[in-house]
Amino acid sequence: MSFCIHVLLCLIGLILKRSMKKKKFLSLRKLAAGSSVNVLEFTVTQLVCSSHHCSQCSHNPFRLIGVGLSVWTFATAGCGSSFDFWSIAICRMLVGVGEASFISLAAPFIDDNAPVPQKTAWLSMFYMCIPTGVALGYVYGGVVGSHLNWRYAFWGEAILMLPFAVLAFVIKPLQLKGFAPAESGKAQVVASVSEGSEASNLNDHVSEDISDQASERSIKSIGESRFLNQLSQFSQDTKVLLQEKVYVVNVLGYIAYNFVIGAYSYWGPKAGYNIYHMSNADMMFGGVTIVCGIVGTISGGFILDQMGATISNAFKLLSAATFLGAISCLTAFCLSSLYGFLALFTVGELLVFATQAPVNYVCLHSVKPSLRALSMAISTVSIHIFGDVPSSPLVGVLQDHVNNWRKTTLALTSIFFLAAGIWFV
Template sequence: CSFNPFRLIGVGLTVWTIAVLCCGSSFSFWFIVLCRMFVGVGEASFISLAAPFIDDNAPHKQKAVWLGVFYMCIPSGVALGYVYGRADSEFLHGPVKTERSEGRCWKTFCWRYALWGEAVLMAPFAVLGFLMKPMQLKGFPSTDSIKMASWIGKNNNHLQAGGNEIEVSIETYKLSYKNAVSKSFTQFAKDMKVLCKEKIFVVNVLGYVSYNFVIGAYSYWGPKAGYNIYKMVKHNYHLWDHWDIIRRVYTRSCHRNNSKCFQGGKKKSFFLSSCFRILNQNLFDQYVCMQLLSKATFLGAIFCFTAFTLKSLFGFIVLFALGELLVFATQAPVNYVCLHCVKPSLRPLSMAISTVAIHIFGDVPSSPLVGIVQVKKDLFLSSPILEKRENRNQNAPLLLYMQDHINSWRKTALILTSVLFLAATIWYIILYRFYGIT
């Protein structure tokens, strides 16, 4: 790799910053969709190169904690993003409680301010990417060797004999720009072929895709599902406001507990610290990571699945919080397996392909698919009600329809959550098939 990885990260974060600014300045739906596509450039460059850098430079006994901190920043950032967006809206226009105030918030640009503020926060990190010293990744030639090869290429037709410079006939191979691009694509194709032959990597990514399918749909449809399931049952109370407050408090408390876990000491969070302790004792062994992946995902799926069967809002919050804590504990192990099941020179490519795969086949299609399923259910449930209204039957069972609507959302959430069991099963397959567990 002849490019400074930190500079590539800087380029990616710069594109991310500009794309977010354009999102805040968008004037149509398709324009903001296009800008959101470019937002992924920053994530791809950062995730692909930052993880191998941490893996190479972290102290041997602290690699688990360093990688854990890095990957826990992702779900923590998503959770804080919800809090940030809500706080930004309340700071500018007060609590948003009605559709009228939401419309006023839209017209007065408060959602744009949130995006612009996000871009401002990222700008210093984009600049740091260009200012940092070049980093060296294992499996790639050093910067000095690249410079030496370049110097030899320029001077390989001259020899020094005594005090005189003698020109000799040595053929030089100069690549044109087209040949260089062609060579890059050829090397990429060879690396992809080698990567696809790594069975552990392929199966691990399949499990990661299934996992991300659920997480992506949770992120988009979770608040609406909670609103429909629990507010419509007790419509005399503003349960959605209570749910939002509790969610924010839980987010902040989890963030504090995770920080204590990473700082060390006697006040560590029990579950996460035990996970990292296991990984340290076994030197990040892939087998232990797969054990943690499969078991944590399976237990988390049980908690989340059970939570959606409850009629109590507060019971749902407790079980779902425990389930999410278990599910998000898989972030570091799954990426560790992606890093270490391939040779060092393929680590950036493996991280890039896994990131592309989990988005293209995971969280990108999951939200539309869940929406399609729910819309078809609503149309099916509402058709008899509409027929009775057309017949001027004033005693149409609206309450029964509302209850069916609630059960419809509940079933959709349960179907979605069941995909987590598929992810756990796929990771169990790696344990049984590739590690020979009996």
């Protein structure tokens, strides 16, 4: 179930690109901004969902996922019914709600249920869905858009997601390691109400004539107190995460890495068309991405399991794969031959996609179990806010300025070396 949902979540981004690409009044920067709007909303909502789950661990996380996927389904159908840039941008913001509720909880769930010798391999199969969804977005958006209409691509995906949204409401409740059972959460609620009742009695003692008003203020104070407690707990947990040096270094490298990957996924076909005059750039990049994404991501997970799934080995694999991948991609964009470019770029993508399982393994195992959902959320928030959210518009700005896609892609690819250096340190 989680694999299918993940593919569908990743699929929608490329449909938007294909649909908005035909709007003549949009510059490169505004076109890229449409994608970044969704990612920004996704990061904010994911942080809220993960913090809510951490503070309200007695709730069924699948119920939260079901609500999010329902909003996602409605918003995706809304994208298909949009009539201008702002209408589709608003719907894309709502799409982020569904993505956020799912992503922050899926990795800890897999980590809890995977066999110990194969934890990284299981993670790699899950994160394989990202390049698979992106690549299918190239193909699906192009085929449906050319044969029917781009609106049908959105409507079709909304229909595909609907059964998963319903299933999330009826599936057996999920209990993650590191969280107290539901009874503990109920006990906390009873204690909170008891404290609120004491506060109410104090207010009633001041004046019996205003007992009703005091009671209302007491109920309000209980809600405010619980909110402040949750906010305080979230701040404390975030502070603990930011004090974990291993976690922080891992996320910093991931930010630099995702800056490049985000721009690649958005501008890759357009750059390929302009540099190498590819007549079917979307299909070609989609094919390369899906093969390299699947093979590279799974290989990275299995290699780390064979090396021994430790944080130290994960960093070694991250730095080596990213460095070698950067060399291959950089050399590929220097070549004038299309076939030479495709060969080296394929090798480069195989290497850089091998980082997906190791980088998330470090995120999960460099913190205590109760903070895993929050660690995944903050990691994802960081790589989007500082990575692919600004990268697509910034690459658009750079290209508008230099008007040379080869120079733009070379400048972008060089950032891979920064990521490799951070992970090496």
